[in-house]
Amino acid sequence: MSAIKERIAAINAEIARIRPNAGVRLMAVSKNRTRAEIEEARAAGVRLFGENRVQEAREKWQEKFAIELHLIGHLQTNKIKYAVTVFNAIDSVDSERVADGIDRLAAPGVMSVMAEINPGREAAKTGMMPEALKPFLANAGRFSHLKFDGILAVLPQPRDSSREESQRIRRLMQETAEIWRMCRSEGWPWAPLSELSMGMTHDYAWALEAGATMIRIGEGIFGPRAQQG
Numbered sequence: 647m648s649a650i651k652e653r654i655a656a657i658n659a660e661i662a663r664i665r666p667n668a669g670v671r672l673m674a675v676s677k678n679r680t681r682a683e684i685e686e687a688r689a690a691g692v693r694l695f696g697e698n699r700v701q702e703a704r705e706k707w708q709e710k711f712a713i714e715l716h717l718i719g720h721l722q723t724n725k726i727k728y729a730v731t732v733f734n735a736i737d738s739v740d741s742e743r744v745a746d747g748i749d750r751l752a753a754p755g756v757m758s759v760m761a762e763i764n765p766g767r768e769a770a771k772t773g774m775m776p777e778a779l780k781p782f783l784a785n786a787g788r789f790s791h792l793k794f795d796g797i798l799a800v801l802p803q804p805r806d807s808s809r810e811e812s813q814r815i816r817r818l819m820q821e822t823a824e825i826w827r828m829c830r831s832e833g834w835p836w837a838p839l840s841e842l843s844m845g846m847t848h849d850y851a852w853a854l855e856a857g858a859t860m861i862r863i864g865e866g867i868f869g870p871r872a873q874q875g
């Protein structure tokens with residue numbers, strides 16, 4: 647078995663152990679990866695991929711060979727016109743401005759999107775402040791070409807391996823899951839919010855425990871990546 651295939655099997659086993667039969671989806675984050683590496687993940691059964699740069703995705707994914715491709719990185723307004731054609735979903739809607747742009751350029755179709763939040767209130771991260779999410783979604787019915795299928799969250803990197811730090815991150819994850827459930831229970835027709843996309847290589851087990859329905863794994867599938875985005 648290839649290393650990629652083995653790592654995918656191990657992650658699927660963890661998902662099955664922590665959240666048996668919950669239908670959790672594994673997204674392979676393929677930024678900076680070659681087509682051959684992506685092909686291996688696909689051969690191992692992965693059907694959901696995430697990229698964080700529009701330009702890279704445009705070059706790499708000219709034919710999508712029967713998979714689902716999501717954008718998970720910040721979207722600049724001048725790239726929206728490409729993003730709506732390259733991606734099946736845009737999971738990183740972090741402002742009214744981006745939502746407006748997608749709404750305009752996705753017409754006459756409907757684009758599946760997620761609202762991104764910044765649970766740790768980190769200045770260096772994109773995403774709405776947690777308390778801004780509900781008012782944003784409550785007003786999102788005015789976008790006739792957007793369907794809010796979920797919430798995406800990127801948690802802070804733990805500062806150290808202490809118990810306090812892990813508890814801090816896990817608490818933020820639980821709060822994020824609560825906000826997601828609260829918004830979903832509003833029953834907004836434009837925001838079914840079936841997905842909570844949360845958890846990466848280093849913290850996905852905590853995210854699954856907190857209620858994530860989709861985890862986004864890069865290094866844990868493809869191995870360490872060269873330093874950069």
Ligand SMILES: *Cc1c(COP(=O)(O)O)cnc(C)c1O
Binds near residue numbers: 675866875
């Ligand atoms: C790169 C990236 C991931 C995957 O991170 P890993 O640590 O490699 O698992 C997940 N989500 C987002 C938004 C990313 O940019």
